[in-house]
Amino acid sequence: MSTELMKFHLFIDGEWVQGSDGETFPVINPATGKIVAEVDKGGKQDIDRAVKAARRVFEAGSWSELPPRKRAQVLFAVAQKIAERAEELVYLESVSSGGTVRRIGAFDIMSAADVFNTMANFCLGYQYTEALPVPAYPGPAHNFIWREPVGVCAAIVPWNFPLLMACWKIAPALAMGNSVVIKPASNTPLTALVLAQIITECGVPPGAVNVVPGPGASAGELLVAHPEVDKIAFTGSTEVGRRIMQLASGTIKKLTLELGGKSPAILLDDADLAIAIPGSLYAFLLHSGQICESGTRLFVPDSLYDQVVELLAAYAAKIKLGNPLDPATDMGPVVSRQQLDTVLSYIGWGREQGARLVCGGRRAVVAGCEEGYFVEPTIFADATNDMRISREEIFGPVLAVIRYHDVAQAVEMANDSIYGLAAGVWSKDVNKAYRVARKLRAGTVWINDWHHLRSDAPFGGYKQSGIGRELGRQALDEYTQVKHVHTSMVPDLERRPWLQLIFSQG
Amino acid sequence: MIETVGRDRPGKLSLVIGGGCCEGTAPYLFENYFPGDGAVLVCRNDPVDIWVSLPGQESVPEHASWVVDLARGVVNDSMSLESDWDCRFVLRTSEAAGEETV
Numbered sequence: 001m002s003t004e005l006m007k008f009h010l011f012i013d014g015e016w017v018q019g020s021d022g023e024t025f026p027v028i029n030p031a032t033g034k035i036v037a038e039v040d041k042g043g044k045q046d047i048d049r050a051v052k053a054a055r056r057v058f059e060a061g062s063w064s065e066l067p068p069r070k071r072a073q074v075l076f077a078v079a080q081k082i083a084e085r086a087e088e089l090v091y092l093e094s095v096s097s098g099g100t101v102r103r104i105g106a107f108d109i110m111s112a113a114d115v116f117n118t119m120a121n122f123c124l125g126y127q128y129t130e131a132l133p134v135p136a137y138p139g140p141a142h143n144f145i146w147r148e149p150v151g152v153c154a155a156i157v158p159w160n161f162p163l164l165m166a167c168w169k170i171a172p173a174l175a176m177g178n179s180v181v182i183k184p185a186s187n188t189p190l191t192a193l194v195l196a197q198i199i200t201e202c203g204v205p206p207g208a209v210n211v212v213p214g215p216g217a218s219a220g221e222l223l224v225a226h227p228e229v230d231k232i233a234f235t236g237s238t239e240v241g242r243r244i245m246q247l248a249s250g251t252i253k254k255l256t257l258e259l260g261g262k263s264p265a266i267l268l269d270d271a272d273l274a275i276a277i278p279g280s281l282y283a284f285l286l287h288s289g290q291i292c293e294s295g296t297r298l299f300v301p302d303s304l305y306d307q308v309v310e311l312l313a314a315y316a317a318k319i320k321l322g323n324p325l326d327p328a329t330d331m332g333p334v335v336s337r338q339q340l341d342t343v344l345s346y347i348g349w350g351r352e353q354g355a356r357l358v359c360g361g362r363r364a365v366v367a368g369c370e371e372g373y374f375v376e377p378t379i380f381a382d383a384t385n386d387m388r389i390s391r392e393e394i395f396g397p398v399l400a401v402i403r404y405h406d407v408a409q410a411v412e413m414a415n416d417s418i419y420g421l422a423a424g425v426w427s428k429d430v431n432k433a434y435r436v437a438r439k440l441r442a443g444t445v446w447i448n449d450w451h452h453l454r455s456d457a458p459f460g461g462y463k464q465s466g467i468g469r470e471l472g473r474q475a476l477d478e479y480t481q482v483k484h485v486h487t488s489m490v491p492d493l494e495r496r497p498w499l500q501l502i503f504s505q506g
Numbered sequence: 507m508i509e510t511v512g513r514d515r516p517g518k519l520s521l522v523i524g525g526g527c528c529e530g531t532a533p534y535l536f537e538n539y540f541p542g543d544g545a546v547l548v549c550r551n552d553p554v555d556i557w558v559s560l561p562g563q564e565s566v567p568e569h570a571s572w573v574v575d576l577a578r579g580v581v582n583d584s585m586s587l588e589s590d591w592d593c594r595f596v597l598r599t600s601e602a603a604g605e606e607t608v
Contacts, residue, residue, distance in 0.1 A: 025581040025592070041581070156583075158528040185528065186581040216583040217590045237527035239534060239542075239559060240585050246540050260527040262561070292527055338577065338594060342530040345597070353565060391562035393526030418544070418561050 006037040006092075008189070010046055010213070011196040013053035014206020020045040025186060025213075030098035030333040031323050033371035037096070039189050042214030047181070047222045053207035054152040054179035055228045062205040064149050064177040068123050075120035075175060077202040079113040082167075085198065091325075092190040093163055098332040098373070099287055100324045111455070112167040115471070118455035119171040122476055126176075138497035142487040147480040149177035150254060151230035154223045156244075157192060158235045159185035159335050160290045166192045169233040169256075170199070170209065172475040178231075179208045183223055187335055189213035216240075227251055231479070234258070235292070237393070238418070238464050256468035256478045258460060260393045261421030264297040264414035265450070266436060268407065268427035269304060275448060276426035277311045280399075283424065283450035285319060285377055288334050289343075289397040292465075293422035295450050297383075297390055298401045299410040305403050309381045312401070313359040316377040323369050333366075333373040334396055340373040343396030347378055350389040355380035355400065385413040393419070407436065415441045420462030424450055443469070507576055507595075511535060511587045512553045519587075521574065523597060524559035531560065533574045533595040534586040573598045 007024075009016040019040035027037040042050075058064050063071070082089065086109045093104045132143040155169035166182055173180045184192035189211070196211040212219060224232055224247045231254040234244050238259040248255055265283060267276055283295030300308045322329035334340050340363065347361050360378030375396055383390050383400035390400045404410035414423060423442035425433040430447065437445040443460045446452060453459055458472035468478050490496050512519055520539035525531040535554070541547070545559035560566075580594040588595060 159583075160528060183583070185583050215581060215589040215592070216585040217587045220583060220585050235528075236583075237525050237529045239522065239524035239526065240529050242540075242542050243534075243536060243585050290528075338532075338580065338582075338596060339530055341596065341598075342532070346531075386562070386565050388560070388562035388565055391565075392531060392560055395527055395530065 005035065006190070008037060008039045008193050010040050010042050011193050011209075011211040012046065012050045013210065014200050017046075019043065020049075027096050027187065027190065028336070029095045030335050031325070031369045031372040033373075037190060039193075039213055042183075042212035042219050044218055044222045046212050046214065047183075047219050047226070050181045050210035050212050051152060051223070051226050051228045053210055054181050057205050057207040058149070058151055058179045063174070063179065063208045066177065068126065068128070071175060071177065072120040072123045074203040075116050075123065075171065078199050079116035079120070081198045081202055082109065082113040082116065082195075085194070089163060089191055089194065092194065093188070094324045096188040096190050097159055097162055098324050098335055099161075100329050100332050102327050102329065103287065108161060108164050112164050115164075115167045115171045115455045119175040119476075122172075122473055123175040126476060140489040142489060144485055146483040146485060148483055150479055150481055151178060152228055153178045153180050153231045153233060153479065154226075154229045155180055155182045156220060156223070156232070156234040156236065157182060157184045159187040160287060160292075162188035163191035163195065165235050166195055168470045168475075170195070172470075173233075173479050174199070174204060174208070176476055176479040178479055180210070181223060181229070182209070182211045183220055184211060184213050186213055186215065221247060224248055225250055229253065231255070233470070233478070241466070254478070256460075256470065257466040258292065258470060259421075259464060259466040261292045261294070261419045261461065261465050262297060262391065262393055262417050263293050263295050263419070263422040263424070263442065264299060264417070264440075265295040265424040265426065266299045266404075266407070266410045266414060267301065267304065267308065268425065268429070268432060268436070269301045270428045270432070271304070271426035272428050272448070273304070273308070273311060277308070277315050279426065279448070279450055281312065281316055281319070281377070284399045285316070285331060285397050286451055288331055288375065290334060290339070290395050291451070293444065293451070295422070295424055296394065296399060297385075297414070298399055299404045299414060300401055301404055301410075309358055309379075309401060312379055312399075316359050316379060319377050321364050321366050321374050321376070323366070331377070331397070333369070334375055335373070337373055339395065340375065343375050343394055343398065346389055346392070346394040346396070346398060350380045350383070350387065350398070350400070353387045353389070355383040355387060355389060360397070385416055391417065411436060411439045415439075418464040421465035422446070507588050507591065507593055508535065508554050510591065514590075515587060519554040520557055521554050521595070522557045522559050523572070524557075529582075529584040532584070532586075532597055534584060535588055535595060536585075537587060
């Protein structure tokens with residue numbers, strides 16, 4: 001791939017357009033600290049233009065009223081095109097997000113295409129009309145339900161999996177006939193911009209998909225509060241999610257919020273350590289821990305505690321930090337200098353509060369990427385559930401290992417969190433694991449695994465980890481409105497039941 | 507920066523130390539802030555009140571000293587109002603205050 005500085009405009013109404021304020025912002029490669037792209041900065045005027053284009057297309061019906069089989073055809077084509085342009089997308093994603101090419105190529109791209117394929121299939125099989133039984137009383141009447149698109153959907157996408165998180169929102173939105181305006185993260189707007197172009201080339205009408213990168217306070221606020229936006233799908237922190245709820249309340253928008261997590265894993269005393277140890281590392285080290293559902297609290301029983309701590313530290317030493325563009329790299333940097341500082345601060349607070357550092361804990365200097373924002377895999381033993389490293393989302397490669405005496409105590413501590421995004425159980429006895437899973441207040445529970453998501457299974461949080469679900473058939477309902485249509489079949493006025501309710505004289 | 511924002515925004519400003527996830531744990535400057543459950547007002551001030559909204563705040567010792575610093579030249583998505591000026595408030599322990607960030 002070229003090392004020249006890449007330049008990107010906004011994608012609005014089916015074409016590349018310059019930002020109205022004439023400003024640009026840099027996209028920095030977190031592995032090197034160097035600028036790799038310049039992107040037009042979207043402002044309020046651009047957001048407004050994008051929303052109006054999306055609204056125009058929706059009202060015209062050129063996508064919203066297309067027969068589902070035609071929408072599905074386009075979505076299948078998008079999936080195909082994503083796979084064809086994989087090399088370009090992998091490169092753009094890696095140099096902006098710091099994700100390894102190994103992970104993005106093997107997982108993100110295939111998952112992105114899979115989401116479009118799955119939503120296309122769901123689009124074909126969705127129950128757009130549902131007839132209700134004919135009532136005897138007060139009837140007869142003909143009643144049915146229509147499920148219709150919501151309208152203009154705003155998608156605010158984070159920087160950790162920029163392409164995939166955009167697809168999670170765009171695919172079901174388009175499948176149901178909506179128009180979309182995407183505000184990608186300013187760190188990582190590149191793949192969303194290319195995706196919008198791909199989608200338009202595959203046959204979605206110009207204006208149905210728009211991408212406007214811009215700062216959160218101006219572009220983001222306007223998008224969330226815009227009266228012509230019907231629905232918001234947001235992935236990010238609980239604090240900003242709360243702010244979005246507040247701003248969206250002015251016009252009572254529909255919301256899907258996928259927020260933070262501090263997901264617990266409970267190791268039962270019969271866990272297969274040959275799998276649970278690398279699995280527990282995978283749970284918090286994939287993408288340097290920058291995943292909402294990372295398993296960042298590990299509850300370990302007395303019987304296994306010292307052995308597990310030792311095994312974790314030894315296994316973590318195998319992780320190879322490096323340039324994410326190198327296929328041999330296991331773990332890349334965190335996304336920015338600010339994120340690096342945040343993670344290092346939490347490591348400091350962990351030590352201050354008395355947790356014992358058993359590995360890592362420092363900024364890592366990687367040969368060839370000396371200016372990169374790398375953090376060593378970091379494990380704290382002897383953490384307690386009330387420490388800040390156990391309660392707050394660090395979003396870096398940091399694990400808190402917490403000892404427990406009995407399973408009931410472990411479950412209680414696991415649930416003692418404002419978050420409820422995901423959880424896990426490691427045990428050879430699946431029935432025992434199911435009994436624990438039943439008690440965990442989390443939207444996804446993994447048994448002897450982590451991070452495994454499927455485009456046909458719902459994902460989302462309990463408690464302050466969010467509202468609504470992405471993926472699965474459940475996602476489609478987030479992008480539809482429900483209309484009940486009642487047709488009276490009673491021929492005569494006298495037989496209408498409501499006559500007697502307000503007309504005592506007949 | 508807070509005064510600059512205040513000239514642009516008519517509502518009451520609040521600096522909320524919260525976050526997590528993609529936006530990071532940091533001070534957020536909001537207008538007409540509606541506090542979440544667990545948010546604690548630590549300082550009533552003009553032009554800005556200061557709140558702490560962190561799940562682990564109960565374990566922060568009373569003597570803890572935090573510094574709110576400002577990183578410039580950072581385009582960010584936090585919805586914190588200084589992002590309009592390509593800046594981002596950051597939280598430091600007092601020893602690290604003033605360290606160059608960008």
